[in-house]
Amino acid sequence: MQFGIKTSPQHTTWQDMLDVWTAADDIEVFTSAWNFDHFYPINVPDTTGPCMEAWVTLTALAQATNRIRVGTMVNGIIYRHPAVLTKMAASLDIVSNGRLELGIGSGWNEEECDAYGIELGTWAERFDRFDEACQVITSMFLNEATTFDGDYFQLKDARNNPGPVQTPHPPICIGGQGPKRTLPTVAKYAQHWNFPGRGRVPLPEHRALLDDECAKIGRDPSEIITSVAVRYDPTTGPTAAAEQAAEQGELGADLVLMYLPSPHRADVLESIAVELQKIS
Numbered sequence: 001m002q003f004g005i006k007t008s009p010q011h012t013t014w015q016d017m018l019d020v021w022t023a024a025d026d027i028e029v030f031t032s033a034w035n036f037d038h039f040y041p042i043n044v045p046d047t048t049g050p051c052m053e054a055w056v057t058l059t060a061l062a063q064a065t066n067r068i069r070v071g072t073m074v075n076g077i078i079y080r081h082p083a084v085l086t087k088m089a090a091s092l093d094i095v096s097n098g099r100l101e102l103g104i105g106s107g108w109n110e111e112e113c114d115a116y117g118i119e120l121g122t123w124a125e126r127f128d129r130f131d132e133a134c135q136v137i138t139s140m141f142l143n144e145a146t147t148f149d150g151d152y153f154q155l156k157d158a159r160n161n162p163g164p165v166q167t168p169h170p171p172i173c174i175g176g177q178g179p180k181r182t183l184p185t186v187a188k189y190a191q192h193w194n195f196p197g198r199g200r201v202p203l204p205e206h207r208a209l210l211d212d213e214c215a216k217i218g219r220d221p222s223e224i225i226t227s228v229a230v231r232y233d234p235t236t237g238p239t240a241a242a243e244q245a246a247e248q249g250e251l252g253a254d255l256v257l258m259y260l261p262s263p264h265r266a267d268v269l270e271s272i273a274v275e276l277q278k279i280s
Contacts, residue, residue, distance in 0.1 A: 004032035071101030078107035098165035141169035187213035227255035242275035
């Protein structure tokens with residue numbers, strides 16, 4: 001089992017985030033670091049507070065680190081055209097010397113979309129658009145030029161030059177757990193599946209559904225790793241966080257992300273790492 005960190009760029013300062021990521025880069029037990037892709041704070045009573053943009057902060061954090069893999073958990077397809085997103089991903093993979101993980105999802109935040117004039121669409125429209133986006137992204141990573149004529153995206157000889165450092169492309173991480181649309185898309189396109197853990201159905205049952213989707217298309221399910229997040233609680237400390245991580249590992253998680261609350265503090269990482277090393 002591997003471990004990473006996640007810091008939301010909300011209700012925080014740039015310096016605090018920078019301190020956490022550079023500290024994690026120096027601690028071997030952490031293999032990856034992630035932010036999120038929102039314009040407003042989420043999961044808080046007041047969404048009017050500060051929230052920095054994902055790709056600007058991710059690029060800066062990639063430049064400030066040397067070893068740790070970097071990614072956004074996950075980018076909302078509704079916010080950026082997938083061809084532009086692919087170009088951004090290839091460039092950041094170059095800038096980071098091949099350390100990018102490309103997290104993508106259909107998007108869901110109605111408040112942000114209404115405020116920014118972005119069309120969220122119905123549930124079906126969101127997932128139809130996401131399926132098209134996955135086709136565009138993978139084609140632009142794998143082919144010299146992509147022509148695509150979909151309901152949501154149209155490309156004509158679209159190029160992605162220079163391409164990414166990683167071959168055939170940076171690992172694609174898809175977040176979500178819906179059995180009807182998300183898991184079949186994960187089976188087709190992802191190398192990494194992030195299980196949000198919503199609802200009462202546990203990880204093993206969802207992973208079994210994903211494995212079934214892989215079987216339908218003849219894909220080896222071992223090609224897809226599973227990640228989950230554990231929210232670090234400063235009141236219970238690193239031992240409790242490590243125990244939760246161990247439980248997730250027993251349920252089948254390959255990667256556990258320590259979701260650190262804001263205000264972010266770099267000094268908690270050493271004690272968390274000590275406890276995680278006991279279960280790794």
